[in-house]
Amino acid sequence: MNNYETVFILTPVLSDAQMKEAVEKFTTLLKEQGAEIVNEENWGLRKLAYPIEKKSTGFYQLIEFKAAPSVIATLEINFRRDERVIRFLTFRQDKYAAEYAAKRRSLRASKETKEN
Secondary structure: EEEEEEEEOOOOOHHHHHHHHHHHHHHHHHOOOOOOOEEEEEEEEEEEEEOOOOOOEEEEEEEEEEOOOOHHHHHHHHHOOOOOEEEEEEOOHHHHHHHHHHHHHHHHHHHHHHOO
């Protein structure tokens, strides 16, 4: 199993509940395919670098997971079929990217515990 990271942008016209439902759809799909979700981050509504489908903002979502390479094709087909997804990018993490992601997660977790 390889480490993967996917970032996708959802259309900004969605309500909060619709956005969470869309994210839940993709995480459930990954789990059904045998993937292990390592980390999930909602980056919120952000301005796009350039307009996509006449939209200048979008809801960004990051999911880190471990899965077999065959899972990626299924995931990306579902991204393409879902009209709520504006853009997506999935890539396999090499060992350095996986180490960096683990370090970033631990730093974020330590900051959250200090704030509480």
